[in-house]
Amino acid sequence: VVRNLYLSVDPAQRGWASTESNYSDTVPLGGPMRALAVGIVVRSRDATVEEGDFLYGWFGWQDYSLADRSKILTRATLPLPLSAFASVLGINGLTAYLALTGCGRPRPGDRLLVSTAAGSVGSFVGQIGQKLGCHTIGLTGSEDKVGRCLNRFGYHEAYNYKTVDLAAQLAQSAPEGLDILYDNTGGAILDTALRQMRVGGRVVQCGTAAIASWMPPPVGPRNEREVLTRRLTWSGFVIFDHQAALPAAMATLSAWCQQGDLVYDEHVSDGIQHAPAAIAELYAGDNQGKRLIYIG
Amino acid sequence: VVRNLYLSVDPAQRGWASTESNYSDTVPLGGPMRALAVGIVVRSRDATVEEGDFLYGWFGWQDYSLADRSKILTRATLPLPLSAFASVLGINGLTAYLALTGCGRPRPGDRLLVSTAAGSVGSFVGQIGQKLGCHTIGLTGSEDKVGRCLNRFGYHEAYNYKTVDLAAQLAQSAPEGLDILYDNTGGAILDTALRQMRVGGRVVQCGTAAIASWMPPPVGPRNEREVLTRRLTWSGFVIFDHQAALPAAMATLSAWCQQGDLVYDEHVSDGIQHAPAAIAELYAGDNQGKRLIYIG
Numbered sequence: 001v002v003r004n005l006y007l008s009v010d011p012a013q014r015g016w017a018s019t020e021s022n023y024s025d026t027v028p029l030g031g032p033m034r035a036l037a038v039g040i041v042v043r044s045r046d047a048t049v050e051e052g053d054f055l056y057g058w059f060g061w062q063d064y065s066l067a068d069r070s071k072i073l074t075r076a077t078l079p080l081p082l083s084a085f086a087s088v089l090g091i092n093g094l095t096a097y098l099a100l101t102g103c104g105r106p107r108p109g110d111r112l113l114v115s116t117a118a119g120s121v122g123s124f125v126g127q128i129g130q131k132l133g134c135h136t137i138g139l140t141g142s143e144d145k146v147g148r149c150l151n152r153f154g155y156h157e158a159y160n161y162k163t164v165d166l167a168a169q170l171a172q173s174a175p176e177g178l179d180i181l182y183d184n185t186g187g188a189i190l191d192t193a194l195r196q197m198r199v200g201g202r203v204v205q206c207g208t209a210a211i212a213s214w215m216p217p218p219v220g221p222r223n224e225r226e227v228l229t230r231r232l233t234w235s236g237f238v239i240f241d242h243q244a245a246l247p248a249a250m251a252t253l254s255a256w257c258q259q260g261d262l263v264y265d266e267h268v269s270d271g272i273q274h275a276p277a278a279i280a281e282l283y284a285g286d287n288q289g290k291r292l293i294y295i296g
Numbered sequence: 297v298v299r300n301l302y303l304s305v306d307p308a309q310r311g312w313a314s315t316e317s318n319y320s321d322t323v324p325l326g327g328p329m330r331a332l333a334v335g336i337v338v339r340s341r342d343a344t345v346e347e348g349d350f351l352y353g354w355f356g357w358q359d360y361s362l363a364d365r366s367k368i369l370t371r372a373t374l375p376l377p378l379s380a381f382a383s384v385l386g387i388n389g390l391t392a393y394l395a396l397t398g399c400g401r402p403r404p405g406d407r408l409l410v411s412t413a414a415g416s417v418g419s420f421v422g423q424i425g426q427k428l429g430c431h432t433i434g435l436t437g438s439e440d441k442v443g444r445c446l447n448r449f450g451y452h453e454a455y456n457y458k459t460v461d462l463a464a465q466l467a468q469s470a471p472e473g474l475d476i477l478y479d480n481t482g483g484a485i486l487d488t489a490l491r492q493m494r495v496g497g498r499v500v501q502c503g504t505a506a507i508a509s510w511m512p513p514p515v516g517p518r519n520e521r522e523v524l525t526r527r528l529t530w531s532g533f534v535i536f537d538h539q540a541a542l543p544a545a546m547a548t549l550s551a552w553c554q555q556g557d558l559v560y561d562e563h564v565s566d567g568i569q570h571a572p573a574a575i576a577e578l579y580a581g582d583n584q585g586k587r588l589i590y591i592g
Binding site for chain 1: 361504513533537
């Protein structure tokens with residue numbers, strides 16, 4: 001039995017609550033919303049879990065969760081505040097780190113473009129890319145967030161994709177082409193950036209936030225010639241395939257946080273009544289940092 | 297100075313002879329056609345090349361070529377007929393082997409779909425995939441070629457993409473999804489097959505033969521969601537990036553040929569006057585085996 005303390009609010013929840021065909025089961029009407037959360041074990045019959053342990057897992061938007069081991073994603077044992085296990089050490093930071101290093105294969109001097117650069121994943125991708133020696137270029141959707149990319153997350157360059165001429169800017173920012181595209185949006189940003197990739201470039205697909213609906217199937221310019229002629233490696237990444245890699249990744253991220261090399265922002269509201277509107281805020285782009293609900 | 301013996305005829309030459317924007321320079325009017333060829337060294341001032349050596353390289357559609365070391369792709373020293381160095385041991389066989397093993401990462405039991413399955417690359421992909429334990433499914437464009445896939449190249453299954461309901465057939469042939477798509481066509485076959493890939497599948501992009509022109513840019517269904525949700529790795533492969541891997545690959549392919557595990561077909565015409573029409577035949581799908589011109 002886990003008593004929840006921090007509930008995670010994530011864009012994917014919109015899809016989970018929809019009856020539109022999706023790659024996860026629809027959350028049933030009347031059931032608790034599927035969600036990650038950080039909680040404390042109040043009763044255990046599992047020899048590997050003790051009362052008082054802090055866990056991060058699929059505990060839902062509810063006060064208490066009756067969980068088995070399959071619901072546990074990570075154990076919150078590192079010396080960071082508890083909320084961090086649902087943000088920088090949660091799926092956002094872990095996705096950024098494992099997708100960038102595993103699929104993006106960054107090398108010093110690489111030009112790295114990040115879409116949703118100020119977001120809950122992108123803000124880490126930019127910092128981790130910089131830490132690994134990349135020249136980081138961020139795209140985001142407002143002048144305010146451009147400022148946060150530059151001043152808070154340390155991007156070398158950042159642009160508002162709504163107002164910049166992206167193809168012209170990328171030709172200037174990466175005259176020999178982009179080595180890595182870390183894409184959370186899909187759509188027009190992806191199409192434009194693919195055509196600015198360097199031969200041998202890596203495209204990491206971690207989200208498709210720019211496409212509001214896949215029914216009917218949206219169309220766009222054909223991209224297979226870019227894959228071929230630029231010898232791209234275009235990979236999809238979903239963190240839940242990488243359970244075994246999580247503890248080591250958490251240790252690395254935690255150390256970087258303690259050294260001050262990795263900053264993270266959280267936007268915490270107190271009380272479960274704030275949870276539904278928080279999803280809408282994510283899609284409106286109003287959040288600054290990882291959206292959490294505290295119910296301690 | 298290389299005296300050419302076998303001239304290679306390849307689909308890419310149509311693009312090289314066109315002024316339409318392309319990723320290779322246009323062959324100038326009045327210059328010799330850019331082409332791979334097998335020839336014999338008749339004079340050498342390079343200490344690593346002796347008179348009488350057989351070479352495979354960029355010697356052009358001409359009787360003699362004045363070449364330096366940068367024009368040499370491979371050295372024809374293995375115990376197979378000389379023409380084989382422009383077919384199974386040339387870029388066709390080498391592309392099939394290195395792209396399938398390097399990007400496709402085949403494992404026993406994998407379901408492997410090959411477009412242009414009877415072609416000069418695809419016919420090797422099917423045989424190599426079978427040799428490595430894959431269940432091989434070939435797509436080709438005529439009933440005659442379906443027969444060659446099954447009877448000559450050993451595909452477990454083969455279909456005429458012009459008459460089969462591809463999505464329905466793939467759902468039946470690979471009920472848990474395709475592990476590997478080796479695609480030489482792009483277009484509708486690619487779009488359909490992407491939507492039948494298994495989670496973690498590999499897509500190897502070696503050609504885009506189904507798209508006759510990229511100007512104006514053709515459109516199609518957006519594919520980034522397939523990359524993400526199926527966690528695909530979609531890679532472009534061009535053999536000329538892999539010079540260092542060629543000798544070992546040639547040794548493997550040559551051994552398989554001698555053991556009878558790998559068959560190869562050549563369609564050789566005698567005399568350079570047959571060369572231009574041979575390109576048109578490739579696009580008409582009339583060839584059976586690697587198209588070569590003998591001028592010895």
